[in-house]
Amino acid sequence: MTTATTPQPPTVPLAIWPVAQITAQWQRAGRYLPDCTRHPGKMLPELARRIVTEYSDPGALVVDPLAGIGTTVAEAALLDRRAVGVELEDRWVALAGANLDHMLASKQRRRAEVRHGDARRLAEILGDLAGRVDLIVTSPPYACDAGVIDKPAWLAGGRLCPADTLNYSTDRANIGHARGPAYAAAMAEIFVACHAVLRPGGRLVVVTKNTRRKGRMLDLAGLTVALATEAGFSYLGHVIALHAAIRDGDLAPRPSYWQATQLRHARQRGEPAHLVAHEDVTSFIRITTPSEDAHAR
Numbered sequence: 649m650t651t652a653t654t655p656q657p658p659t660v661p662l663a664i665w666p667v668a669q670i671t672a673q674w675q676r677a678g679r680y681l682p683d684c685t686r687h688p689g690k691m692l693p694e695l696a697r698r699i700v701t702e703y704s705d706p707g708a709l710v711v712d713p714l715a716g717i718g719t720t721v722a723e724a725a726l727l728d729r730r731a732v733g734v735e736l737e738d739r740w741v742a743l744a745g746a747n748l749d750h751m752l753a754s755k756q757r758r759r760a761e762v763r764h765g766d767a768r769r770l771a772e773i774l775g776d777l778a779g780r781v782d783l784i785v786t787s788p789p790y791a792c793d794a795g796v797i798d799k800p801a802w803l804a805g806g807r808l809c810p811a812d813t814l815n816y817s818t819d820r821a822n823i824g825h826a827r828g829p830a831y832a833a834a835m836a837e838i839f840v841a842c843h844a845v846l847r848p849g850g851r852l853v854v855v856t857k858n859t860r861r862k863g864r865m866l867d868l869a870g871l872t873v874a875l876a877t878e879a880g881f882s883y884l885g886h887v888i889a890l891h892a893a894i895r896d897g898d899l900a901p902r903p904s905y906w907q908a909t910q911l912r913h914a915r916q917r918g919e920p921a922h923l924v925a926h927e928d929v930t931s932f933i934r935i936t937t938p939s940e941d942a943h944a945r
């Protein structure tokens with residue numbers, strides 16, 4: 649029996665979400681348009697759903713400034729939020745729109761959209777919604793190579809990824825191309841843009857994955873906390889989103905084909921790489937500025 653004098657283990661300020669009990673493919677099967685699988689860096693639908701549920705209420709305005717094929721937008725709309733995505737690449741904007749038509753009932757569809765544009769101009773793109781956003785959920789490129797996998801071409805001796813899909817497109821404005829200081833500078837601009845459109849007290853939730861580049865670990869979660877704090881956000885917490893199923897007390901990782909290939913190449917180069925089987929979910933609150941406080945009084 650536990651008594652008041654029983655020593656308690658220290659609490660760990662960390663939560664773990666098992667969001668991959670079923671595979672990404674099955675989370676989308678029969679719901680998303682099959683073409684959505686072509687995007688190389690999608691968020692798990694279960695993760696988008698969990699974040700929207702935890703950090704907003706029905707009726708809230710949810711925005712994803714790096715929307716891809718619009719997973720956040722679709723899941724938020726299904727949870728009765730108003731949802732707006734922004735995406736730089738026309739091909740993903742078009743696919744996101746078609747997918748919303750496919751997934752949503754007409755009432756939800758009227759409250760969900762993906763707009764074309766550069767996330768660094770978020771306030772301009774959102775127009776009169778700027779300053780009223782309750783929650784931003786986003787997953788930036790991870791400062792490492794990504795591309796649409798063309799397995800048949802690769803098995804026939806061709807490229808694994810068509811050149812025009814590497815790092816999402818050939819457009820250098822796409823943050824998928826940014827590395828090192830250029831990546832940090834681009835993300836700093838995005839967090840400032842997010843701060844400008846959130847209402848006071850609004851939340852920012854960012855999903856990243858720590859990856860290796862030339863043998864060195866990139867601490868994208870740490871960089872996110874530093875940049876978001878600099879942009880004026882207050883850091884709330886860190887959740888581990890498991891990309892592994894829990895089966896009989898063991899973890900069964902679910903690496904993508906791309907991830908497994910990269911890992912094999914790293915080990916062939918002699919790098920002591922291991923499989924990263926989680927994403928980092930860092931959350932922030934937009935605290936009021938002194939001038940907003942003065943205005944409210």
Ligand SMILES: C[S@@+](CC[C@H](N)C(=O)[O-])C[C@H]1O[C@@H](n2cnc3c(N)ncnc32)[C@H](O)[C@@H]1O
Nearest residue numbers: 689690691714716717718719736766767822823
């Ligand atoms: C990791 S993916 C996000 C995927 C999304 N969460 C989903 O589930 O589909 C990042 C996206 O950011 C887009 N992107 C990159 N730079 C951008 C920019 N400057 N403005 C808007 N979107 C951008 C990329 O084209 C890519 O689709």
